[in-house]
Amino acid sequence: MTTETRIDTPPPPLPPDETEWQRHHLLDLDDFTVDELELMMGTTATMKEVLSREVPRVPALRGTTIVTLFYENSTRTRTSFELAGKVLGADVLNISASGSSVTKGESLVDTVKTLQAVGADVLIMRHNRSGAPYLAARHASCSVVNAGDGLHAHPTQALLDLFTIRTSLGDVRGKKIVIVGDILHSRVARSNAWSLTALGADVVVCAPPTLIPHGLGRETEGRLPPVRVEHNLDRAIEGADVVMALRMQLERMHGGYVPGVREYSRMYQINERRLANAKPGALVMHPGPMNEGVEISHAVAHGLQSHVEEQVTNGVAVRMAVLWLLTRANSRASRAAARGAS
Amino acid sequence: MSERPIIRGGRVIDPESKFDAMADIVIEDGRIVAVGANIDGDDAREIDARGLVVAPGFVDLHAHLREPGLEYKEDVESGTRAAAAGGFTTVCAMPNTEPAMDNRSIVEYVLREAAARGAVRVLPIGAVTKGRVGIELAELGELADAGCIGFSDDGSPVHDATLMRRALEYASAFDLPIIDHCEDHSLAKDAVMHEGWVSSRTGLRGAPAAAEESMVARDVALAEATGAHVHIAHVSTRGAIETIRRAKTRGVRVTAEVTPHHLTLTDEVVAFGATGGWDLIYDTNAKVNPPLRSRDDVDACVAGLADGTIDCIATDHAPHAVIEKLCEFDEAAFGISGLETAFGLCMRLVHEKRVSLVTLIERMTVGPARALNLDHAVPGIGTLAMGAPADIVLLDPDAEWIVDPEGFASKGRNTPLAGVTLRGRVVMTIAGGVIAFDGAAFVAAGIGVGS
Numbered sequence: 001m002t003t004e005t006r007i008d009t010p011p012p013p014l015p016p017d018e019t020e021w022q023r024h025h026l027l028d029l030d031d032f033t034v035d036e037l038e039l040m041m042g043t044t045a046t047m048k049e050v051l052s053r054e055v056p057r058v059p060a061l062r063g064t065t066i067v068t069l070f071y072e073n074s075t076r077t078r079t080s081f082e083l084a085g086k087v088l089g090a091d092v093l094n095i096s097a098s099g100s101s102v103t104k105g106e107s108l109v110d111t112v113k114t115l116q117a118v119g120a121d122v123l124i125m126r127h128n129r130s131g132a133p134y135l136a137a138r139h140a141s142c143s144v145v146n147a148g149d150g151l152h153a154h155p156t157q158a159l160l161d162l163f164t165i166r167t168s169l170g171d172v173r174g175k176k177i178v179i180v181g182d183i184l185h186s187r188v189a190r191s192n193a194w195s196l197t198a199l200g201a202d203v204v205v206c207a208p209p210t211l212i213p214h215g216l217g218r219e220t221e222g223r224l225p226p227v228r229v230e231h232n233l234d235r236a237i238e239g240a241d242v243v244m245a246l247r248m249q250l251e252r253m254h255g256g257y258v259p260g261v262r263e264y265s266r267m268y269q270i271n272e273r274r275l276a277n278a279k280p281g282a283l284v285m286h287p288g289p290m291n292e293g294v295e296i297s298h299a300v301a302h303g304l305q306s307h308v309e310e311q312v313t314n315g316v317a318v319r320m321a322v323l324w325l326l327t328r329a330n331s332r333a334s335r336a337a338a339r340g341a342s
Numbered sequence: 343m344s345e346r347p348i349i350r351g352g353r354v355i356d357p358e359s360k361f362d363a364m365a366d367i368v369i370e371d372g373r374i375v376a377v378g379a380n381i382d383g384d385d386a387r388e389i390d391a392r393g394l395v396v397a398p399g400f401v402d403l404h405a406h407l408r409e410p411g412l413e414y415k416e417d418v419e420s421g422t423r424a425a426a427a428g429g430f431t432t433v434c435a436m437p438n439t440e441p442a443m444d445n446r447s448i449v450e451y452v453l454r455e456a457a458a459r460g461a462v463r464v465l466p467i468g469a470v471t472k473g474r475v476g477i478e479l480a481e482l483g484e485l486a487d488a489g490c491i492g493f494s495d496d497g498s499p500v501h502d503a504t505l506m507r508r509a510l511e512y513a514s515a516f517d518l519p520i521i522d523h524c525e526d527h528s529l530a531k532d533a534v535m536h537e538g539w540v541s542s543r544t545g546l547r548g549a550p551a552a553a554e555e556s557m558v559a560r561d562v563a564l565a566e567a568t569g570a571h572v573h574i575a576h577v578s579t580r581g582a583i584e585t586i587r588r589a590k591t592r593g594v595r596v597t598a599e600v601t602p603h604h605l606t607l608t609d610e611v612v613a614f615g616a617t618g619g620w621d622l623i624y625d626t627n628a629k630v631n632p633p634l635r636s637r638d639d640v641d642a643c644v645a646g647l648a649d650g651t652i653d654c655i656a657t658d659h660a661p662h663a664v665i666e667k668l669c670e671f672d673e674a675a676f677g678i679s680g681l682e683t684a685f686g687l688c689m690r691l692v693h694e695k696r697v698s699l700v701t702l703i704e705r706m707t708v709g710p711a712r713a714l715n716l717d718h719a720v721p722g723i724g725t726l727a728m729g730a731p732a733d734i735v736l737l738d739p740d741a742e743w744i745v746d747p748e749g750f751a752s753k754g755r756n757t758p759l760a761g762v763t764l765r766g767r768v769v770m771t772i773a774g775g776v777i778a779f780d781g782a783a784f785v786a787a788g789i790g791v792g793s
Contacts, residue, residue: 152545
């Protein structure tokens with residue numbers, strides 16, 4: 001059986017220097033070094049090659065237990081992590097915890113400790129509250145991967161976006177990347193701003209002033225990512241290499257953030273007319289799920305410049321890289337501890 | 343104490359009489375009977391205060407003792423023991439108990455508990471509205487009769503402006519203030535911290551300074567229109583302080599307090615903690631309302647305290663159970679257990695030479711007493727005047743100690759200062775002539791105080 005021989009395919013090569021990857025958790029990209037981003041991109045490329053094989057399976061994480069703990073529904077992200085774990089031969093358990101820990105009765109810390117006690121090596125956590133994975137990480141000895149927390153961060157999304165951009169454009173230094181939409185409530189925008197600016201991209205965020213986080217775009221001594229803020233989409237999109245649209249939550253219409261769908265889409269929708277002002281062949285991206293006709297027109301969403309599906313495919317490779325690197329770091333750490341004990 | 347104890351050899355600071363000299367203090371029957379140099383008293387019990395500062399016991403206008411109803415967080419006994427450990431000999435108890443302190447029986451219950459089990463004096467603050475829900479006035483006359491020294495719906499503002507106006511007018515009949523927690527809820531909806539770059543960084547929802555400032559402006563306008571006395575609780579923004587400063591110049595009857603944490607900690611503590619470093623930690627122990635503000639606001643609070651725009655320091659001691667803080671930041675309770683760290687934390691301002699030691703002591707003793715006219719209820723409170731209650735604190739302004747919440751007398755261990763070194767320590771607290779806290783004993787037992 002060809003499947004059997006494929007399973008015996010050696011795991012992806014180790015990173016060149018074992019000491020390179022030290023992180024135990026992946027919570028955000030705000031403190032990532034260029035080297036760490038490069039290592040992540042390199043490992044993702046390896047994983048992408050694995051995915052392109054006839055039988056995309058390697059037993060690199062056999063014996064590793066991965067738990068996805070989702071306090072917020074997200075079929076896309078959960079499926080992506082689950083598939084990434086399975087491709088690498090890990091056991092993957094999915095746990096849904098709807099609602100907050102308070103309404104559920106069990107505290108987040110207790111839940112984390114319980115999952116760890118049953119043998120979780122990596123905990124992948126999605127939570128509607130900003131900072132929740134940090135609480136989990138403080139009380140867990142297993143690795144915690146932030147799969148999106150509140151308005152704060154979504155590091156694996158930003159990594160897959162980076163991989164997608166680099167696949168088409170190569171180095172992002174000096175490239176104009178425009179992120180359009182509800183920046184205020186977007187963890188995707190926050191994490192992308194950190195990683196893209198760390199690599200020297202010219203990041204412009206575009207939204208009405210009501211949807212821009214306080215202080216962004218002003219001098220904050222490196223305490224916020226150094227992005228530019230532009231309220232006019234036509235100006236923002238001029239000469240852009242990448243145009244990334246964000247999902248516009250319909251409930252924002254009631255909070256006084258914007259007057260309504262009609263005006264929002266008139267002023268901030270990525271459509272063919274506007275895209276014409278970007279660089280020829282500029283990448284169009286969207287973290288999904290899309291509100292076609294609101295933040296992005298149907299034609300652009302499915303046009304030649306759209307990389308939305310590629311983003312999804314790259315999501316699996318990036319998450320494989322994350323799981324692999326974190327798990328390697330853990331086993332190195334435990335080997336080191338064993339050496340220290342003997 | 344039937345004998346006449348003498349506190350000997352300390353630097354006695356009494357801001358009310360502007361006394362600042364080496365002196366002895368003689369106590370008899372729970373009152374101060376003599377202050378002077380080298381007082382003869384060979385048969386007396388001596389308390390050695392050499393090398394220490396001797397000051398009036400601190401007065402806290404704003405503490406949550408949680409009893410009745412929330413004894414799992416704090417009760418009158420533990421709360422007043424915490425007060426004593428912090429150098430406070432008087433605490434004003436906020437009415438957000440369960441049920442709310444909006445009627446005589448609850449006030450009397452708290453006063454009975456305080457008399458039976460309290461380590462220091464408790465002065466109750468009655469609710470402004472029935473059940474603190476902001477709809478109907480509570481029976482303020484009865485509450486005044488029962489011993490309340492002011493009225494507040496603290497935790498919530500009195501949102502309805504007309505009701506606030508009526509409350510101010512009605513309370514003025516008893517010459518008592520309305521103490522308002524200034525926060526426009528429509529501007530602070532779902533907020534869990536201050537709106538600024540830190541809220542942008544953490545993805546936590548922020549309340550703008552304007553939520554406090556607009557309500558302070560309203561209260562000042564109402565106090566000016568009615569001639570009544572409004573006391574602004576825990577002021578925390580530059581704009582609010584400016585408004586109060588201008589109002590005071592016009593002669594409006596407005597007084598204000600500021601907490602030790604708003605004088606010293608910024609919103610960065612929420613994200614990164616109080617012990618330094620730039621790793622995000624989302625410290626729920628720094629979640630408090632009003633929120634820790636920007637560096638600029640903190641500077642304005644210090645300036646306002648120094649120039650007298652802000653009358654006094656009040657702790658807003660808000661103890662909570664561990665599980666109310668060991669959770670997601672959005673779910674965590676608001677509040678800091680502050681009585682036991684107040685002096686050491688505020689001493690930072692003295693060591694940084696931004697406020698003098700005498701001013702600091704003034705703002706913790708006669709400052710608060712004057713702000714709420716507590717002298718009517720307790721003659722001599724906050725002073726070392728002859729005949730005043732022997733409420734005295736012995737302080738070591740230079741002693742360093744590391745905050746260890748496990749050693750707190752309070753049931754609330756919720757402080758962002760765990761592990762932080764403070765310089766300035768309460769050595770002994772004497773309340774009504776009785777030793778309510780003896781730091782030396784704690785040091786000997788190895789509890790609570792490290793050096």
